Amino acid sequence: MLQTETKSSLYASKLIQQTNYSALSSLPKTYIRQVQAEGEIFMAAPQKCANIWKEFRRNDFTQVQIPYKTALQVFDACKDDIYSMLKINSGKDFFDLFDQDNDGYLNEDEQILVFSIIKEKMQQVANLLLQIQQYVPFKQLMKSIRNLEENICEYQDVLRKKIYKSEIATYKEIGLEKLDDFYEKYYNQFQNFEQQKQIRIQTQIIQQQEEMNQLEEKLSKNTEFLKVKPKRKLKDLQTQEKLVSLDERVEEAMDFRRELKNMEKKEQERVASEQKKRIERQKDELERKHQKQTEQLKAKLIEQEHKLIIQLKKEYNVLLKQIGLHNNEIERIQSSAMQSAIRKGEKEGELKRMKERTRIQNFIIGDAKSTLISPRTQQQNATTYEDTSSSSYRQPLTSSKSERAMHDIKTLIHKQNYTQFYIKKKYGADLPVNYQPEPYKVQGDNHERIEKILSVKKKNPHDILPSLTELYDIDMKQQNLGYTQKSEQELIQERLKKKQYILEKLEESTH
Helix, strand or coil, X not given: CCCHHHHHHHHHHHHHHCCCCHHHHHCCHHHXXXXXXXXXXHHCHHHHHHHHHXXXXXXXXXXXXXXXXXXXXXXXXXXXXXXXXXXXXXXXXXXXXXXXXXXXXXXXXHHHHHHHHHHHHHHXXXXXXXXXXXXXXXXXXXXXXXXXXXXXXXXXXXXXXXXXXXXXXXXXXXXXXXXXXXXXXXXXXXXXXXXXXXXXXXXXXXXXXXXXXXXXXXXXXXXXXXXXXXXHHHHHHHHHHXXXXXXXXXXXXXXXXXXXXXXXXXXXXXXXXXXXXXHHHHHHHHHHHHHHHHHHHHHHHHHHHHHHXXXXXXXXXXXXXXXXXCHHHHHXXXXXXXXXXXXXXXXXXXXXXXXXXXXXXHHHHHHHHHHHHCHHXXXXXXXXXXXXXXXXXXXXXXXXXXXXXXXXXXXXXXXXXXXXXXXXXXXXXXXXXXXXXXXXXXXXXXXXHHHHHHCCCCCCHHHCCCCHHHCECCCCCECCCCCCXXXXXXXXXXXXXXXXXXXXXXXXXXX
């Protein structure tokens, strides 16, 4: 029962190199029974893998990658099934084996890797059943392998659809973020316009008030009253009165006085009336000038506001087109990648088996030809079981069964002979010096195009956690690094307010 996996390769090489059936009789019966038992265990592998898959999905509450604690829960729930197929008896070993990037999570590819490794072990057991001439179990196990391949294809499709749905949701969130930025930008522009508008109106009012005060001060001076003079006739009568009074012509002087008394009173009233009209006329002219200036300013402000609204509407229409610009492209790339992965899952395993079968057939035919041509040479070149055993790699007998199983799994993972679907991908990461392009990029998956489009996604203001040294400048003054102290509800209300304001402006432009 010890070192089954190591012995299987030895027995397989023995069977392939012999042209008769003597090697089968030389195999230990315990080994044959163990291979048959493993074949019976793996017959139910599709159902066991389905149970593991259900546990993965049942424990995946947040629809994200599987963390360490969740992986331990899955292992505990399916411990018997996992141990029977992978010979791993520890949840920690299970997680460490399949967490290839050591990030503390089993991502989508690493979850599929669990089932791919089980399928590879099933293929190894199927080859051993074929070599020990157990054809019926071999055929049944190959049927189970194909069923598991179909299930793996469905599993990766479910995970891929989940990622693609999140990508579409992220793209929509980016569109909403652009709209929020647009609303905020034009809300600030309109607020600045309103402030400038009030400043210009207040400045004009103050300027007009100063002009009115200056006019009143000017009109209050005595020099302004001298600009309206009495009639020339009044001056002539006053002169004649003085002349006749000097000649002692009293009667004539009294006649002039009576006539002047009425005339002076009327002239005084006339001058006062003319002066008042003159002052009112100048004030009216200034008020008409101020009113004209006010109307011109209002017309200019309304024109500027209309220009801003026209620019708002134009950019809004462009933005609406930009938001959905890449939607069809993303869906096309996703659909193409999904169909390619399904074809790969359906055909790659069978193609690899056909290639391996062809290789073995050519080896057997070549070996048979060399036996017919030179039997003695074939007998000399034949390798005995003992020679193969001594030349083959063996693990120390002191290693436990679990350690040997883990070593075999690591070998399978290192060989990468299993089907890789490349579900989880990253774009724009810092590349190491020895970077080699990923196969999905070489094959022209174009998924990096989607990742580049989604790379503009903003972080939540509450998720920004700057370092302590970035909080203050060289003068120990607090800097604004984009984080906020407002609650999420306050931010939502603020965005809705800006959105409503801009939509009202857009409605005004349609009327």
